[in-house]
Amino acid sequence: MKPFSTMKLAVAFGTAALAALLTAPANAAIVLGGDNGWEVSYGGFINLFFTQSDFDSQVPACAGPTCSEDSTHMQEGLLPAFHTLTAKSPEIGGLKGTAQITFAPDSSGSKAQRLNKGGAMIDMREVFFNVSGDFGTISAGRTLALFQRQAILKDMTLFGVGALVGPDGGGTSLGRIGFGYVYPDFRTRFTYKTNDINGFNLEVGLFDPQETTGTAAEETDTPQFQTEMTYTTGFEGGSFNAWAGFLWQELEVQASTGGATGDIESFGWNVGVDVKMGGFNVVGSYYDGQALGTLLFPNVAQSYACDAFNCEEAENDGFYVQGTYTFNGKTKLGVSYGESNQDGTATGAPESDNSLWTVGVYHDINSWLKVVAEYDHQDSETLGNEADIFGVGGFILW
Amino acid sequence: MFSKINIVRFLLALLVTASWSPLARADEDIWKSGLNLYVRLTEQDDAASGRPVPNQHPVNLDPAAIANSLIDIQVWDKHWFKKDEIEEVFSPEQARLLGQQLAIALRKASPGQDIVFAVSRTDTKFLGFRDLSYTAGRAFYSNDRLNIIIGDFMRPPDKFQERATSSAGVMEIKYYFRHGRRDDPSDFESAVMTGDGVEVYNEGGKRRLDWLVIDVNRASAARLAEEKAGEEANAPVSDEALRQEAARFAQERREMRLEMARMRKEVGSGQTGAESTAPIESRLKTLDELRQKKLISDEEYERKRQDILNDL
Structure with missing residues (x-):
């Protein structure tokens, strides 16, 4: 075990001070529907898609009936159902508070099991609160992480299907996760975000470090760092938005299957632009780094490997480009292509390349009803399959 | 590879860039x-x-x-x-x-x-x-x-x-x-x-x-x-x-x-004045009255109504 360094001590004190600051103003009693200035709201959406897919195995020597499968399936898209409760405080002494809880049940399951995601459990995606003032916003709790957040929020498959893990699976689809960006996931953290500075925003955060096994074989004794900087500006008829993000985490492997021990340093950076002009919208996103994983960080079992002598991180990169055109503010036509790639290591981490083409139509019938038709072609070494997927479905929003 | 000192420098650089934006x-x-x-x-x-x-x-x-x-x-x-x-x-x-x-x-x-x-x-x-x-x-x-x-x-x-x-x-x-x-x-x-x-x-x-x-x-x-x-x-x-x-x-x-x-x-x-919507409204009302009085059949009503609307 390494000694508790000065750096770690400073981080611990900083975290404690941040926590003390956050709890200080929490002295208001919430009365639902009361006249004390609190505002409580509830919103959400539910979606379901009908998908028709044709899967083929990518295993080179695969032969026989198990190497391909056609599938009709009814399942949710990249988003599960969201149910969000938000409480907003009155402004007192220049401070405004927000508390939010989002639970995300599934509208579908796998073909083999009605219930999914560990039985009747509900995915609690968000449990956090914000305190805002002239200094900016301090946030504590769990919500979508910063690294690659913009990439997923601007992805047109957010309201579609995108890639699938397999033909019969349950829960959400992958969208472009692992086919253009690594899933940011909903993570527990303390963050600080600046107010708007001439179009710039900077958000930095200390995140709960992630382990693969959660056993003593792995040790994480420093927080994970993530940050996101955005710049937005408008012009007559359009807007320009650019962002950059960063992630760092150190994981100490104390016992590996290969025998060696060592530090696994995950780090990544990402950049992107989103340009809107009239009905046209172009989005480009790129990331690079090591030990990020291809689909999910920090599911790092595949993103590093140890042999008898040392442990080595795999290199990762990926991108996607997307072009859409929206007619009458209601009907969006879009096409996108993206890749996520990993280089293999001498110690045994696999090389893995994924790509996805998507063409979709997303139509708002009104302000609370959206219908979607999408075609996707995925080619994934990580999942070991190639598939053509056609999906039609809809969302209701409140 | 990417030391803790470099992380701090990176974050400070971002903040300074934002604060002194040209x-x-x-x-x-x-x-x-x-x-x-x-x-x-x-x-x-x-x-x-x-x-x-x-x-x-x-x-x-x-x-x-x-x-x-x-x-x-x-x-x-x-x-x-x-x-x-x-x-x-x-x-x-x-x-x-x-x-x-x-x-x-x-x-x-x-x-x-x-x-x-x-x-x-x-x-x-x-x-x-x-x-x-x-x-x-x-x-x-x-x-x-x-x-x-x-x-x-x-x-x-x-x-x-x-x-x-x-x-x-x-x-x-x-x-x-x-x-x-x-x-x-x-x-x-x-x-x-x-x-x-x-x-x-x-x-x-x-x-x-x-x-x-x-x-x-x-x-x-x-x-x-x-x-x-x-x-x-x-x-x-x-x-x-x-x-x-x-x-x-x-x-x-x-x-x-x-x-x-x-x-x-x-x-x-x-549009010209003769083709304005006001006469059309009047013609549609007249047509409605004729049907209500059963002076024209439903089929004649629909045909004539379409003719009027085609004038728009």
């Missing part, structure tokens, strides 16, 4: 609420012929007079599925807010500055659903008139994206609105009911439907007079003839303005 804007917020509602001073935009004539800024205008002149601006739009064809450009709440804030902005603005704004309203729509929308525009005082160019008119928010992002830790989406330009008409092409101090801009014989030119005092006085006439019409006065006359006058004014807007729209869309 892209600092010259805009000045007069009023702001959240990310998307504002009244703001900005640089004067270009005219079609190049640099515009400097505005008559600063200028003192009465906030109530501005609000009164904005409340009464209405547009006529053709809807097949509802009777009410008249729509307010600004809701009363929007007009009051703009009246207050535009008055402040016009007092602070320099001749080289315009005012851009974005305001919201909530309207009850189909099946009783309440929908939020944004209206954005550009305002300036020139030739002794308040000029307002409408950019985005009743633009709906992207509720699906808002819900997805607000459930991902991003509490508010920033919209970028079109404020309208002197040198380029916007998509706002509804027929404005002009008169009583409200006109649309005319450049070389070409009407700009998105550009309102308002004589604030005259428009405000007209509104107050109309209000007074309405009140008198409803008041229990002893002189019944006078009360009826006031009510009739107010009604005639409204009908006249509606008709003028309708005629302008028809002229704008290239």
Whole structure:
């Protein structure tokens, strides 16, 4: 075990001070529907898609009936159902508070099991609160992480299907996760975000470090760092938005299957632009780094490997480009292509390349009803399959 | 590879870059609420012929007079599925807010500055659903008139994206609105009911439907007079003839303005008087009466109705 360094001590004190600051103003009693200035709201959406897919195995020597499968399936898209409760405080002494809880049940399951995601459990995606003032916003709790957040929020498959893990699976689809960006996931953290500075925003955060096994074989004794900087500006008829993000985490492997021990340093950076002009919208996103994983960080079992002598991180990169055109503010036509790639290591981490083409139509019938038709072609070494997927479905929003 | 010291340096560099950004804007917020509602001073935009004539800024205008002149601006739009064809450009709440804030902005603005704004309203729509929308525009005082160019008119928010992002830790989406330009008409092409101090801009014989030119005092006085006439019409006065006359006058004014807007729209869309909607309405009513009296069959009714509609 390494000694508790000065750096770690400073981080611990900083975290404690941040926590003390956050709890200080929490002295208001919430009365639902009361006249004390609190505002409580509830919103959400539910979606379901009908998908028709044709899967083929990518295993080179695969032969026989198990190497391909056609599938009709009814399942949710990249988003599960969201149910969000938000409480907003009155402004007192220049401070405004927000508390939010989002639970995300599934509208579908796998073909083999009605219930999914560990039985009747509900995915609690968000449990956090914000305190805002002239200094900016301090946030504590769990919500979508910063690294690659913009990439997923601007992805047109957010309201579609995108890639699938397999033909019969349950829960959400992958969208472009692992086919253009690594899933940011909903993570527990303390963050600080600046107010708007001439179009710039900077958000930095200390995140709960992630382990693969959660056993003593792995040790994480420093927080994970993530940050996101955005710049937005408008012009007559359009807007320009650019962002950059960063992630760092150190994981100490104390016992590996290969025998060696060592530090696994995950780090990544990402950049992107989103340009809107009239009905046209172009989005480009790129990331690079090591030990990020291809689909999910920090599911790092595949993103590093140890042999008898040392442990080595795999290199990762990926991108996607997307072009859409929206007619009458209601009907969006879009096409996108993206890749996520990993280089293999001498110690045994696999090389893995994924790509996805998507063409979709997303139509708002009104302000609370959206219908979607999408075609996707995925080619994934990580999942070991190639598939053509056609999906039609809809969302209701409140 | 990427040491802790380098992480700290990276974060500091980002913060310094943001703080000392050379892209600092010259805009000045007069009023702001959240990310998307504002009244703001900005640089004067270009005219079609190049640099515009400097505005008559600063200028003192009465906030109530501005609000009164904005409340009464209405547009006529053709809807097949509802009777009410008249729509307010600004809701009363929007007009009051703009009246207050535009008055402040016009007092602070320099001749080289315009005012851009974005305001919201909530309207009850189909099946009783309440929908939020944004209206954005550009305002300036020139030739002794308040000029307002409408950019985005009743633009709906992207509720699906808002819900997805607000459930991902991003509490508010920033919209970028079109404020309208002197040198380029916007998509706002509804027929404005002009008169009583409200006109649309005319450049070389070409009407700009998105550009309102308002004589604030005259428009405000007209509104107050109309209000007074309405009140008198409803008041229990002893002189019944006078009360009826006031009510009739107010009604005639409204009908006249509606008709003028309708005629302008028809002229704008290239229709002739003979093909206007008024005779069509009359013909449709006659046709309805004939069917009700069973003088024509349903089949004849449908065929003739289609013929009339084809004349549109």
